[in-house]
Amino acid sequence: MDERVREHAAVLVDWSARIEAGDNVVLSAGPDAHELAVAVAEELGERGANLLATYSSGEVTRAYLRAHDGDFDENPAHERALLEESDVYLSLGGGRNTSATADVPGEIRQAYSSARTEIREERYDTRWVSTVHPTRSLAQQANMAFEEYREFAYDAILRDWESLAEEMARLKDLLDEGTEVRLVSTDTDLTVSIEGRTAVNSAASVVYDSHNLPSGEVFTAPAATEGVVSFDVPMTIRGEPVRNARMTFEDGEVVDYAAEQGEDVIGEILETDAGARRLGELGIGMNRGIDRYTDNILFDEKMGETIHLALGRAYDACLPDGESGNDSAVHVDMITDVSADSRLEIDGEVIQENGRFRWEERGSERTE
Template sequence: MDSRIRDHADVIVDHSTDVQAGDRVVVSAPPAAEDLAVAVYERLAEEGATPVMLAGGQKLYGEDRASRAFLRTVDTDDLAEPEHLTALYEETDVAIRIRAPDNATEQSDVDEETNAAYQRAVKPTREILLSTRWCLTQYPTAGAAQLAGMSTEAYEEFVWNAVNKDWETQREHQEQMVERLDAADEVRIVSGDETDLTMSVAGMKTLNDYGEHNLPGGEVFTAPVPDSVEGEVLFDKPLYHNGREVEDAFLRFEDGEVVEHSAARNEETLTEILETDAGARRLGELGIGMNRDIDRFTYNMLFDEKMGDTVHLAVGMAYAECVPEDREPNDSATHVDMIVDMSEDSRIELDGDVVQRNGTFEFEEGFEG
């Protein structure tokens, strides 16, 4: 077995989920990720954990052929919480999900209304899942390499460089931005002539994602005060959502709510996302990518949102960990990230001070305030 696969398994079990003896672990993995699943199972045995395997890389939102068949056939009135899956996760300490996509467009002919209805149905299950020590990661496949425009060998190198790294050093690097965001009241994001967005983060908590849940990690993120977002943003990196590519998504906010939107391609997909529920028209997340080993766009949000020189914003659900106990997080059945390229003619301001210009942070070499 490739030593990089065993290293990947070590990171999942030791760093991302900190598996202990007696932990009840659910592992979801499709056949294409069998080598990584085998390595993870060996490590779980060494730690004295009790694993259960869900074949097919079971995903609450559906991405494989079976999920597609179900979503294309089901009457949306029959969609309901999968209470048996909820019950499983209620008894779970650690949930590990390994993606290994072979066809990124498998869901492209499932209508967005059905997808949105399914998101609403599985929301209670997802909330229980997120209360475990969970980790989402990816095994490199030829299909994912093709989508990224890379050879399989080059894509494998890309994935494992992003995953198998010194996460403590990455944590320390990102903590500098966490401290700045936690001390700030207002964030302003400017990029070119199309993006000028302000929001309050007063009282919110910034989380340091260094591979504990998403693997790879490499971002810091927080939740905006829901009604504080004002201005316009053009997401100049494509959004790949349920097999559909949305290009140049544009949002205009007033009093925290999307009041205008458009897209150069697949605007109807963006519309359906925003119509999921009332919370889908508000921002649930502000994230800043800081993983310099992710240096190219691959049409895969798990990697792309961590890319250095980017900011991502998510409409929909806010992570409760970012919100003080005396406030209500933005509630939605959806959470969709979209990316702004900050590498040129761009800046991030905190309370009027520039902390990143053209993708370079104030604590990095080459910063020009």
Template sequence: MDDHTDGRASGRTDPTDPVRAHARTLVDWSARVERGDDVVVSVGAGAHDLAVAVCAELGERGANVVTTYSSGELDRAYLRAHDGDFDADPPHELALYENADVVLRLSGPLNTTAMADVPGNRQAARARAHRAAREARLDTRWVSTVHPTRALAQQAGMAFEAYREFVYSAILRDWEALAGEMAQLKEVLDDGSEVRLVTERDSGPDTDLTMSIEGRIAVNSAASVAYDSHNLPSGEVFTAPYDTEGEVFFDVPLTLQGRRVRDVWLAFEDGEVVDFSAGANEDLLEDVLDTDEGARRLGELGIGMNRGIDRFTDNVLFDEKMGDTVHLAVGRAYESNFPDGEEEKANDSAVHVDLITDVSTDSHLEVDGEVIQRNGRFRWEEGFEPV
């Protein structure tokens, strides 16, 4: 059986089918699709079964659908053949997103390292050239999700059947209940002025980083556009920090542009990265930070709260939502973190790259000098240690 037929969603109406349940959650809870909505469905190479189920759900709701195909191998072929001088804002792509109400991105890679030999600066150049289309897409009710494939299971170091169970345990949650729990953290961040993250490692550099959050709005990211949340699964609370000072070490590896990056260390002064290193593929990290002026500033501070995600899988969509983690993104900030009329304060960049640190041990998170999380446990959770 190949990845295109895993799950056999086509034609099923069984409510216990996790693929159809995934599609229903995506269409109803996450994207809030209504009759007459113009929907673009971007289908990854191994996400065929999920796409079939999603299109069935969209058809039942009377939406208007256009499908596109997404593949790392297609991108590789195009970018390696291109001379790197990209036309700015191709109008056909811009028109697609400007006329869409909803964009659903169904990831399902068959090769997670398909882009490994594409120069990072060429990928950054294309990202800069497609800025207007990206902004138009982000103005829709967009949601990104993932269909389990054998390539993703292999990347996670798991058997395929176990990986499928892992994916659906993260996606098929009681999202309303989780939203209520995460609202406690949102309230703390909304009322706060400064966040401090501290970790002390036996291996690797320590972290001591302070960030201003005053005047920002934290997002209760409960996997629905109704919560200004655009990932399924989700399960984090995030805000847009500024005036960052100090050093931070990210001990969770990630695959970026098809290459493994690990042990990233960043030093900040006056809100900007002034020094950096990585234990692997440091040149790729440098390409990201050199994308544009905004790439050396933070666009996001996110705190994972989805305890249905219980292990790292080298997939940022899951890893950054995991309980006991904090992630920081260099690059673009989300306008949802800013009050009405102040969206222009959002850090602007063609990139948004999340970097993750494990805070389950020897770590604490402070807001205005008060510890709100220690060793992965929040002050309202059982097991929290106040001192």
């Protein structure tokens, strides 16, 4: 076993999920995440945690959804009971086909996503963390050799997370103190309110309200969105490629949209429910261990010199006590490159220009 697999497992268990003796842990592993699952199980055993391992497969999900009539149980008692008794939920991505569910009818996907709202809430009540094991399917999706992709993935995952958390805290403080954010770049001029919101310093640990490994972003829950934004970073959404999407917001809602490719899947998302037409997240990437696009949102949205916006659900960690943010059955991120001809303003003050924060020195350029 590559020693970095063991390092990945240790970071996940200790830094990210903060697992202790006696914790009830659900470990959901993809078919090609076997090595990482073995390493995580060993770490859990050494710490005296209680392990229940489950299997997660895009092919299994496809088979189930294509055979179903779409009338899904909205609160399956057996799954709810499992999550209610769990302290930690670890998701180890590692599928064999990144487009396994691409031919599932849109209305079935919508119904399934909506029916699982309460189950997602139960999972969010645990110390949940999602990560991926570098696989050949992910390497292929990123247009990289497997060995090259593995180096890339571990550069992003095995970071000095404490140091990065300290740097990201500077941006968090600016967002917490601000009331309005404006993003200006080619084909983009968007303004959102962040008044009263709390930004999350997403440093790959539940103690920071951060649930992805790798992470490396600062995000908040925007409101009162106005303007136009273009998403020029290629991505796959629900198994379908999306290229050069553009959205117009008025009174906080998407009123117009287009895309060179994948316009139908965007429309499908927007029709999920009322909250799907509003933003739930504004995120600013700060992980410079991620130096190229890979068509995987877990990595791409964290990359330095990018900003992402999510349609749908807002995270409670960004909201004042007692306030409900945007509610939706979906949370779909889309990314814009801000490495050139761009600026990010907080209350009229430029805090990032052409991908560099005002406290940064211009360093080496990332790989495209």
